[in-house]
Amino acid sequence: METTSRLLERQGYHGTGLNQIVRESGAPRGSLYYYFPEGKEALVAAAIAEQGDRMRRFASTILSEIEDAVEAVDRVVERLIEFFSVSEHCGGAPLAAVALETSASSTRLRTTCADAYKGLIDAFAQKLTQAGYPLQQAQALATTVVASIEGAVILSRTQQSTSPMEQVRAALRTLLTQARAERQG
Amino acid sequence: METTSRLLERQGYHGTGLNQIVRESGAPRGSLYYYFPEGKEALVAAAIAEQGDRMRRFASTILSEIEDAVEAVDRVVERLIEFFSVSEHCGGAPLAAVALETSASSTRLRTTCADAYKGLIDAFAQKLTQAGYPLQQAQALATTVVASIEGAVILSRTQQSTSPMEQVRAALRTLLTQARAERQG
DNA sequence: GTCTATATAGAGATAGAC
DNA sequence: GTCTATCTCTATATAGAC
Incomplete structure (x- = not known):
């Protein structure tokens, strides 16, 4: 499953074959349909x-390690950029390709992706709510954080550069700071 | 090619077969390799x-029809949401799937996607620059606009709801307004 | 330019031995 | 539980007639 995730991230659902998964993982071919009938x-x-x-x-x-919400979110993005750099410009959005490819053809995979994204968004939303952002705004901002990261990964991968992710990182700082100012003002 | 684009958008590169393209487009099968050897x-x-x-x-x-930059960008997003709604929750990000699937395996497709994205980002950046945003900031904001839209489409497709796109739309308004305030202040 | 037929390879999935 | 062999289907691509 580790190999599966890795291959899905850079090749998508249809681009990843079971043969390749079995070959690269070294997992016994016969076990695959035993555990996943x-x-x-x-x-x-x-x-x-x-x-x-x-x-x-x-x-x-x-997010739990850094108290300030803006700094905490920024740190997440920073870590993602680091990860992207060392993954040969292919990491950071492990679900996006599968989500796009299968949203129209497989309810099961679509909802699985939806749940995964919801969990991630909730993590950000919870942090923002605890930091005092109004609930609805926290939810919208969390969604925007996740969306812009996913999009930034797409751009950074096509350009083979961290630049888009850096630019989005800066913009998210501005956005969250501004939202905080509105809340306090 | 129209059919090709449509299928790529919802199935990605590997998920879209030439047979399907030929079948659904009604294009003569023999012509395909004549025009695309x-x-x-x-x-x-x-x-x-x-x-x-x-x-x-x-x-x-x-962007050219609406003078105010924030309103103009907002209108683009609004139109995309309308388009997404009427396309059975599958439209709005015609390049994203191909970009993710092929960025690691095909230089040709990767650079083609990169150029396409760059052209789109430039359109936004030009508008923001003309509106008085500093060049570097305009570029970063334009990148963020495109990234967050692409990401929002992913989320909206998996959730089969316009909600993520609406939330991102609101956030982009906040972001661009804030950036403008900084510039003026 | 477009047709049909086909080559070749790979996919996902199954069967039955061990 | 895992193996190998194989089934069927589909993929991209090509050949040669028209």
Whole structure:
């Protein structure tokens, strides 16, 4: 499943074959349909759900370590940029490709992706709410944080540069600071 | 190529077969390799480039019709939300799936996507620059606009709801207004 | 320019031995 | 639980007639 997640991230659902997964993971070919009798879709759904959890924990951990909400979110983005740099410009958006490819064809994968994203958004929203942002605004800002990160990864991957992610990072600082000012004013 | 673009948008590169393209478009099967001797990759590259142009023209037209920059950008997003609603929750990010799937495997498709995105970002950056935003800030904001839209489409598609796009729309208003205030202050 | 037929490879999935 | 062999389907691409 680790291999599955990694391949999905850079090749998407249809671009990732079971043969390749078996080959690169070294997992026994015969076990695949023993543990996932429903086949590829079930395997991918499990991998996606696991990745969603990983993303949420990654964000939650950092958000809990830094008290100031703006600084905490900024630190998450900074860490993502670091991760992107060392992953040969391919990391940071493990769900996006699958979400786009399958949202129209597989309810199961679509909802799995939706749940994963919701968990991640909630992690940010919770932090912002605790920091005093009004509930509705916190939710919208959290959604925007996740959306702009996902989009920034797309741009950074196509350009093979961290520049888009850096630019979005700066913009998110401005946005969250501004929202805080409105709240306080 | 119209059919190709449409299928790419909702199925991605590997999920879209030449058979399906030929079948749904009604285009003569024999012509495909006459006009695109290099095969699928060349056809997709052409479709992507065309879509990039379409996106840029779409944005440029609206941006030129409304003088105020914040209102103009907001109108673009509003129109995208309308388009998303009537496209059975599958429209709005015609390049994203291909960009993610192929950025690691095909230099040709990656750079084609990069150029398309750059053209779109430039359209926004030009508008913001003309409105008086400093050059560097305009570039960063334009990148953030495009990134957050792409990300919002991903979220809206997985959730089958316009809500993420609406939330991002509101956030972009806040962001651009704040940046303007900083510039004026 | 467009047709049909086909080559070749790979996909996902299954069967039955062990 | 895991193996190998194989089924069927579809993929991209090509050949050669018209």
